Amino acid sequence: MLITKNIKGVTAEFNCEVMRVNPLRPEAVLRCTYEGKAFNAEKLLPEQKAVKFWTPILIGGAKVGGISLSSEDFAALEAEVAAINAAIHNEAVVHAEAIRTGALPITVSWENGEILSGYAVYDMDAARELTRLGVAKEVSGWGCLVDASMVKTLGTSFTVPEVESYTAPVRAEAKQAELAKEAALQQARETAAQTGSPVVLERWTEECDGSATECNLDGYARLMMPDGTIHVKRTHTF
Numbered sequence: 001m002l003i004t005k006n007i008k009g010v011t012a013e014f015n016c017e018v019m020r021v022n023p024l025r026p027e028a029v030l031r032c033t034y035e036g037k038a039f040n041a042e043k044l045l046p047e048q049k050a051v052k053f054w055t056p057i058l059i060g061g062a063k064v065g066g067i068s069l070s071s072e073d074f075a076a077l078e079a080e081v082a083a084i085n086a087a088i089h090n091e092a093v094v095h096a097e098a099i100r101t102g103a104l105p106i107t108v109s110w111e112n113g114e115i116l117s118g119y120a121v122y123d124m125d126a127a128r129e130l131t132r133l134g135v136a137k138e139v140s141g142w143g144c145l146v147d148a149s150m151v152k153t154l155g156t157s158f159t160v161p162e163v164e165s166y167t168a169p170v171r172a173e174a175k176q177a178e179l180a181k182e183a184a185l186q187q188a189r190e191t192a193a194q195t196g197s198p199v200v201l202e203r204w205t206e207e208c209d210g211s212a213t214e215c216n217l218d219g220y221a222r223l224m225m226p227d228g229t230i231h232v233k234r235t236h237t238f
Contacts, residue, residue: 001015001016001017001073001076001077002014002015003015003016003067003069003073005067005068007059007060007062007064008059008060008061008062009060010059010060012034012059012060012064012067013034014032014033014034014067015032015033015034016030016031016032016033016041016051016077017030017031017032017033018030018031018077018080018081018084019031019084020084020088021040026088026092027085027088028080028081028084028085028088030043030044030051030077030081032051032053034057034059039053039054039055039057040054041053041054041066042054044074044077044078044081045066046074046078048068049068049069049070049071049074050066050067050068050069050074051066051067051069051077052065052066053065053066095125096125099123099125099126099129099160100125100129100160101160101161102159102160102161102162104159105157105158105159106121106123106126106129106130106157106158106159106160106163107121107123107156107157108120108121108146108151108156108157109156111142111143113142115142116139116142116145118145118146118148119145119146119147119148119151119156120142120143120144120145120146121136121143121144121146122143122144127144129160129163130144130146130163131144133160133163133164133167133171134167134170134171134174135147135150135163135166135167150163150166150167153166154166184201185201185224188201188224189224189228191224192224192225192226192228193226193227193228195226196226197226198223198224198225198226198231199223199224200221200222200223201221201222201223201224201230202221202222203219203220203221203222204219204220205217205218205219205220205237206218206220208236209234211236212236215236215237216237217237218234218235218236218237219234219235219236219237220232220233220234220235221233221235
């Protein structure tokens with residue numbers, strides 16, 4: 001869209017286009033060109049019917065931070081932005097579903113790093129599914145680290161259904177452990193309520209917190225209280 005403005009006595013021509021510059025960018029980009037130089041605008045301003053620039057440009061000796069548009073031109077740009085954003089959203093939904101169902105395979109690659117080396121996955125939907133299934137984790141400053149044992153079994157290209165089959169035994173065991181833990185908690189809750197006395201859930205020791213002299217270790221006990229709350233009791237061991 002060609003927009004002509006008179007700014008400080010200078011006839012300025014802007015070419016404004018709505019596009020998707022980066023395939024990974026989650027939104028439409030408004031690209032403006034002035035005197036052969038292209039730059040991305042920051043946003044559309046509905047109330048002012050204007051385009052706001054990230055950085056002011058110099059026109060006729062004045063710094064210009066944006067340009068106003070006619071109602072028709074603004075509505076046209078706004079409609080283009082909405083259409084591209086809707087297309088991006090639809091693509092994201094289709095892509096996520098393709099990853100989830102296995103229609104689109106996941107590919108991982110080995111990455112060498114100074115602190116950490118391992119298999120990485122860069123697709124966000126793939127990373128989300130692998131993390132959900134317990135075979136990947138986000139490492140700050142590195143990326144999404146994928147379980148090497150799984151890659152050794154499945155290879156560097158696999159689908160979510162294949163990962164679900166691979167992790168099924170472990171997930172079933174974890175589910176059983178979770179149910180057993182909840183059952184034990186419920187039993188302790190009932191016992192504490194019936195007897196009126198705390199029930200010990202677990203005991204452990206840690207280094208003394210320094211609040212007592214001549215003490216190296218503190219004993220801890222996690223207790224189920226008669227009112228159903230869980231309380232941690234600390235005892236100094238002299």
